[in-house]
Amino acid sequence: MPALPTLPRPPLPAELLPGSLRQRIAQSLADFRIPDFTVPTALARLISRLPQQPPTHALIAALNLALGRILPRDTLAPLGGRHLQMRVLDAGLTLDFGLGERGFRRAVPAAGRKPDLVISATTRDFIALALREEDPDTLFFSRRLRMEGDTDLGLLVKNTLDAVDWDSLKARLGLRAR
Template identity: 35%
Template sequence: MLQLLCGRISQHGPALLSKPLRYLPFRIQAPLVERLLNRILAEPIQDGELDFLRGRRLQVWVPDLHYRLTLSFGDGGLFQLDDDDADVVIRGDLNDLIRLSAGKWDPDTLFFQRRLLITGDTELGLECKNLLDRLEPGRQPLWLQRLLAVLAGMLTRAEQSATNSGERPAG
């Protein structure tokens, strides 16, 4: 029963999340996203690991959510931009990004499987990929580590269930 529930969530979760993200106004969304990301990335920001983004535009595109997050970096930390212009775009489905963030998959594996795509400024894209390599789950706040571990576990159960039933796993 748990595997069935996990399978449903992994298959339909992105569709459920896409509507609130699509309809949440930017003026409400931006401060929430900025606070969250700056809190999650507080240590790398303090260590100067995001300085390469100063004045540059990074977009994270999650196609299965129909969501694009465009960010830049300045004196106040990361901030969200209200447009789709970007120097570099990192594209990946939600389930892959969850596993990547939880440390279950590494960026190189996803990149070579073409599940994580980086387009635009090659040098900036390489810096972003290297940052992903350095962002180990142990550097994340404990609450986020736990949440990502639960979500990654659900995705693993869903994949096992799909494999056992002969279905194609979702992400």
């Protein structure tokens, strides 16, 4: 059977832009900061009435992709079998999850039992944390990030996120470090 011909690689969208425009866009993206915003109250009321499983499964999928790659499994061992809850305050989301033998999974809240750790913040603050625009300590001491329950678990989560070498990850993904 003859080998299939290889097609030339199409140019990336950034390669189609003139050099100075490409540089200006790259600089604008490098300097980009998430604006202050909150989810409108009417939308939050609607979201809070919707099933929480789809966003919980999205969170679990993202955590499982990171597990073993950028989140060290052995460091997170104390989370095993514990019930964690993430509350997105302005969006009305409550995401229940935990760490099992095969990775992160959805946790079903037991009647009358509180989660072992609850982490609460606004949508904007969680995004800023994920993009490394804000430091967890800054958000915590300004009371924009709240942890309730087992504070040792909270410190473990915070210290694990702080220990991730985000610049190395960006380099592996071919992204420019800021």
